[in-house]
Amino acid sequence: MPEAVKTVIQDTPEKFRSLAEEIVTPLVELLRRRNELEREICARSLKLREAKAAEGISPHQSAPEEESLWKEYRRRYLELVAPRCTEKLLKRGAAGSFGKPAKYDYLFGSPEPEAYFTMKSAKKAVVSTQNPVSYGYRYRFILRPFEGEWKVDGAERAFGDREEWSVEHTL
Numbered sequence: 557m558p559e560a561v562k563t564v565i566q567d568t569p570e571k572f573r574s575l576a577e578e579i580v581t582p583l584v585e586l587l588r589r590r591n592e593l594e595r596e597i598c599a600r601s602l603k604l605r606e607a608k609a610a611e612g613i614s615p616h617q618s619a620p621e622e623e624s625l626w627k628e629y630r631r632r633y634l635e636l637v638a639p640r641c642t643e644k645l646l647k648r649g650a651a652g653s654f655g656k657p658a659k660y661d662y663l664f665g666s667p668e669p670e671a672y673f674t675m676k677s678a679k680k681a682v683v684s685t686q687n688p689v690s691y692g693y694r695y696r697f698i699l700r701p702f703e704g705e706w707k708v709d710g711a712e713r714a715f716g717d718r719e720e721w722s723v724e725h726t727l
Contacts (some may be wrong), residue, residue: 561685570621572675579681580671586708587638587660587685591727593599593636594651594658597629601654629654637727642702642709648725658721660695662687681706696721 562578565573584689613619630650638646663669666687675681679700686694698710711724 561671564670564672566672566674568675576673580673580683583683589636591660593632594654598654598656640707642707644709651726662692682719
């Protein structure tokens with residue numbers, strides 16, 4: 557797994573270029589940690605499903621251990637993202653799903669991961685990510701300065717080469 561995600565500055569005046577690493581590096585680290593959490597929870601969920609199947613319990617029946625795992629996931633997700641996101645992004649709560657591949661595996665599994673930084677005003681920065689090898693999801697994050705630090709204020713996704721972006725309700 558690559559250790560560093562390369563920052564590519566696009567359509568940004570010189571006066572804002574120095575902010576790229578200050579904004580992109582913490583965002584990428586947040587995405588990495590969020591992705592690791594999802595991968596861990598998914599692996600544990602799969603083990604619980606296997607144990608249920610071995611006991612002859614229907615896959616459609618929820619076990620207390622699964623409910624506990626969901627609570628843990630939501631709690632840890634919010635602990636991770638809440639300090640780095642605005643209330644606007646957090647108003648819908650925690651992530652409601654996990655899976656394999658994890659949401660940002662496309663970025664961290666890429667041989668040469670890149671994050672594209674665009675900033676045209678002091679009030680907003682946009683960081684987008686995509687995997688140049690596949691035509692999967694692309695994500696775009698809107699960051700704004702709040703109380704002396706840059707926080708994620710919005711997230712969007714697009715699929716393949718489509719130009720339409722859809723609102724993403726969680727990070």
